[in-house]
Amino acid sequence: MVSSDEEYAPGASDDEVDAHRVSRRGGGGSHSQLRGYAKDHAFNEVRRTWEDVEEGEDGTITGTINSLLQKGKRKRTLKDTTPLQRGIIRHLILIVDLSTAMTEKDLRPTRYLLTIRYCQDFVTEFFEQNPISQIGIIGMRDGIAVRVSDMSGNPSDHISNLQALRAEDPKGQPSLQNALDMARAALFQTPSHGTREILLLFGSLLSSDPGDIHTTITSLVNSHINTTVIGLSAQVAICLTLVKRTNPQSNPQKHYNVALDEVNYRELIMRLATPPEAHTQQATQSADDSNSSSLLMMGFPSRITDPKPSLCACHSRPTRGGYLCPRCYSKVCSLPTTCPACSLTLILSTHLARSYHHLFPLQNWNTVSWSRASSPPHRHKTSCLSCQNAFPTQPSTASSGPGPEPTTNGKDTQHKKAITSRLPSRVAPSGAQNAESASTEPSNVAFRDSKPTRAARKKEDQTVSESGRYECSSCEQFFCVDCDVFCHEIVHNCPGCLSREVGQAEEAGGDVAAGKQDAMVIDD
Numbered sequence: 001m002v003s004s005d006e007e008y009a010p011g012a013s014d015d016e017v018d019a020h021r022v023s024r025r026g027g028g029g030s031h032s033q034l035r036g037y038a039k040d041h042a043f044n045e046v047r048r049t050w051e052d053v054e055e056g057e058d059g060t061i062t063g064t065i066n067s068l069l070q071k072g073k074r075k076r077t078l079k080d081t082t083p084l085q086r087g088i089i090r091h092l093i094l095i096v097d098l099s100t101a102m103t104e105k106d107l108r109p110t111r112y113l114l115t116i117r118y119c120q121d122f123v124t125e126f127f128e129q130n131p132i133s134q135i136g137i138i139g140m141r142d143g144i145a146v147r148v149s150d151m152s153g154n155p156s157d158h159i160s161n162l163q164a165l166r167a168e169d170p171k172g173q174p175s176l177q178n179a180l181d182m183a184r185a186a187l188f189q190t191p192s193h194g195t196r197e198i199l200l201l202f203g204s205l206l207s208s209d210p211g212d213i214h215t216t217i218t219s220l221v222n223s224h225i226n227t228t229v230i231g232l233s234a235q236v237a238i239c240l241t242l243v244k245r246t247n248p249q250s251n252p253q254k255h256y257n258v259a260l261d262e263v264n265y266r267e268l269i270m271r272l273a274t275p276p277e278a279h280t281q282q283a284t285q286s287a288d289d290s291n292s293s294s295l296l297m298m299g300f301p302s303r304i305t306d307p308k309p310s311l312c313a314c315h316s317r318p319t320r321g322g323y324l325c326p327r328c329y330s331k332v333c334s335l336p337t338t339c340p341a342c343s344l345t346l347i348l349s350t351h352l353a354r355s356y357h358h359l360f361p362l363q364n365w366n367t368v369s370w371s372r373a374s375s376p377p378h379r380h381k382t383s384c385l386s387c388q389n390a391f392p393t394q395p396s397t398a399s400s401g402p403g404p405e406p407t408t409n410g411k412d413t414q415h416k417k418a419i420t421s422r423l424p425s426r427v428a429p430s431g432a433q434n435a436e437s438a439s440t441e442p443s444n445v446a447f448r449d450s451k452p453t454r455a456a457r458k459k460e461d462q463t464v465s466e467s468g469r470y471e472c473s474s475c476e477q478f479f480c481v482d483c484d485v486f487c488h489e490i491v492h493n494c495p496g497c498l499s500r501e502v503g504q505a506e507e508a509g510g511d512v513a514a515g516k517q518d519a520m521v522i523d524d
Contacts, residue, residue, distance in 0.1 A: 071464045086275040087195035088355040089296075090133035091151065092126070093183040094119065094199050098141040101204035101233065102170040107262055111203050111232055112170050114262065118269050119201075120159050125273045127155045129358070131351035132336045133194075136186050137161065138179050142172030143208045145179040151186050153336045174202070176238065177209035180216045187225055193296055196225045198246075199272055202239060203232035213238060217245050226276065230268050231258040275358050298345045298352075299326045301335065313340045357492040365484055368469035370394050378478070381469075386483040386495045392468045475500050 055061060096119060102112035119137075126135060135158055136151035149161040180198070187196045198220075207213070220227065220242075227246040229239045235258055243256040259265035301323035309318035313330040314337060322331040328342040336347040372378060374394060383390045469478040477496030479487070487494060 067464055086358050087278055088130070088132065088275060088358065089191075089194035090130050090197060090275060091187055091190040091194050092133065092135050092197040092199060092272075093151075093186055094122075094135060094137045094201070095179045095183060096137065096139050096148070096201050097174050097203040097232075098139040098146070098165070098168075098170045099172055099174040099204050100170055101174070104203070104233075107232065107259070107265065113166070114265070115201055115203075115232075116162055116165055118266055120162050121266070122269050122273065123155050123158045123162070125270055127153070129273050129354070130275060131354050132345070132347050134190075136183075138182055138186075139165070140174035140176070140179045141170065143175045143178070143210075145175060145182040147182065151190075153338075154334055156334075173206065173208040174204050175209055176200075176202075176207035177211060177213040177216050180213075180220060180242075184216070184220055184223055184225060188223060195276065195278075196223065197276070198225060198227045199269075200227065200229045200239070200242075201232070201269075202229055202236065205233050205236060207238065214241075217242055220246050226255075228255045228272060229257075230265070231256070232265075234258060296345070298347055299339070300349060301325055301332070301346050304331070354492075362488055362492050362494060363473060364488075365470040365472050365479065367463070367465035368467050368471050368478060369465075370467050372471075373467045373469055373478075378476075381478045384480040384483055385477045385499075386479055386487070389480055391478070391480070394467070472496050 096115060098112070102110065102115065104111050107114045123135060126133070132153070134151050134153045135149075135155075137148040137158060139146040139148050148165065149158045152158070179200075183198050187198075190196060225246060227242050229243055231239065235256070240252060240256055243252050247255050257268050259268055304322060304324055306320050306322075309320050310331065311317065312319050312322055312333050313325075314332045317333070319331075319333060322333055323335055323346065324331055325339045325342065325344060325346060327344050328339065330339055330341040332339065332346060336345070336351050338344070339346055368378075373381075373391075381391075465481075468480060470481065470484045471478055472494050475494060475496035477494075479496075483495075
C-alpha cells in the first residue's frame with residue numbers, strides 16, 4: 001500500500017488543503033500558497049475592470065459602455081495644443097528587430113507579425129501627418145544590419161517592403177551597433193533644415209556587436225541624431241544610455257518605453273507620428289550649420305498624361321502619367337519626392353498645408369454639462385453642427401446645476417446613504433434598511449472600500465461629456481464625440497469657425513452690394 005503524505009482535513013477549503021500539503025522535494029505548501037496569493041493579488045490590483053461598470057436606472061450597463069467608448073475616443077484627441085516650434089521636414093530611420101526574440105507570443109499573434117503590422121500602420125500615419133518627410137527602414141538579424149527600404153517619401157514602397165518580410169522568419173541575434181552605423185550613414189547626407197531621428201523597436205535583451213557601441217553613440221551625438229526606443233521585453237541598460245545621450249534636453253521616459261500590451265504598443269508607435277519639439281540648442285546649431293535654413297526652395301510640379309508611355313526619372317519605368325519638375329522638366333511618378341536630376345524638392349500645395357497644422361494645432365474642445373446644454377442660449381442646439389446627428393435628451397434625474405445629486409426619498413434617504421457609506425467593507429446593512437438601501441444604491445456593497453466616490457469618478461472622467469456634447473471655445477458650437485475625433489485627427493479645423501468666417505465674408509459682400517445699389521438709386 002502506497003503511503004500518503006497528506007492528512008485528511010474534514011471541512012477544509014482548497015486553500016487550507018494546499019497549505020497542509022507536503023512536497024517530496026523538501027518544500028512545504030507555503031511557497032505555492034504565497035505564489036498563488038501574489039498572483040491573485042496582482043490580478044485584483046491590475047485587472048479590476050468590474051469596478052468601472054455601473055448599472056443605470058433601467059438596469060443595464062449601456063450607459064457605462066458608451067462612456068468607456070467616448071473616453072477612449074477623447075483620449076486620442078486630448079493633446080497638448082501649445083504652439084511650439086516643430087520640425088515639419090523629418091528624416092526618420094525605422095530600425096526593426098528581426099531576431100529570434102521576436103518569435104515570442106506574449107504579443108499576439110507574435111511579436112514579429114504584430115510589429116510588421118504596426119509598422120505598416122505607422123508608415124501610413126507618418127506620411128499622413130508629415131507629407132514632406134522621408135523614412136528609411138533597417139532590420140537586425142544574424143548579427144548584421146539589413147536594409148529593408150531606402151530613404152524615400154513614397155509610403156507605397158515602404159509598405160510593400162514591409163509586407164515582404166512576412167514571408168521570412170526571424171533568426172539570429174540583433175546587432176545594435178551595426179544598425180546604428182547604417183542609420184547614421186543614411187542620415188549623414190540629409191539637409192540640416194530637417195530633423196534626424198531614429199526609431200528603434202527592440203525585442204531582444206542583448207546585442208551582438210563587433211566593436212565598442214559607445215563609440216557609435218558618440219558619433220550619433222556629434223551628428224545631432226535623436227533616438228527613440230520602444231522595448232518589447234524589458235528595459236536594457238545600453239538602450240537607456242543611448243536615449244540619454246542622444247536626447248540630453250528631454251526626459252528619458254519620454255523617449256524610452258517598454259510596451260505593456262498590444263494596445264500600449266500601438267500607442268507608443270503612433271505617438272512618434274507627431275513631429276518632435278525643436279529645442280533652442282538644436283535650432284541654434286542648425287542655423288549655424290547653414291544660412292539657408294530660413295528659406296527652402298521647393299517646386300510645385302504640374303500633372304501630365306502622355307499619349308504614349310515614357311520612362312520616369314525616379315524608377316526608369318514606362319508610365320503615362322506623372323509630374324513634371326518645374327526646373328528641369330523631368331518626369332517623376334509620385335509626390336512628394338526629390339527630383340533625381342536637379343535635387344529640387346517637389347511637393348503639392350496640399351502637402352505643405354497639411355504639414356503646418358502641427359505648428360497651429362486645433363484647440364481641445366470643452367465638455368458640456370446638462371446645465372449649459374439646457375440654458376436658453378444653447379437650448380435650440382439639439383443636433384451636431386457637423387454631422388447633424390441628434391444629441392441625447394436630458395434624463396429626468398440629471399442634475400441641472402452644481403450641488404448634491406437630487407434624491408427621490410428626501411432627507412431620510414440621504415441620511416440612510418450616509419449611514420451605509422460608514423459601514424465597513426464586505427458588510428451589508430441589516431434589517432429593513434437592507435431592501436431600501438439596495439433599491440437606492442444598486443452597486444455592489446462588497447467592494448465599497450475599493451470603489452471611488454461618484455465625485456472622484458466624475459473628476460477622473462471629466463474628459464467625457466455627460467450630455468454627449470463638446471463645445472468649441474471660439475465659435476461656441478456643439479459637436480458629437482465622433483466629429484470631435486474627426487476634426488482633431490483628420491481635418492484639423494473647426495467647422496463652426498470656418499462657417500462663421502464664410503458667413504462674415506458673405507455678409508460683408510452683401511453690404512457692399514447693397515451700398516452700391518442704394519447709391520445708384522440716389523443718383524436716379
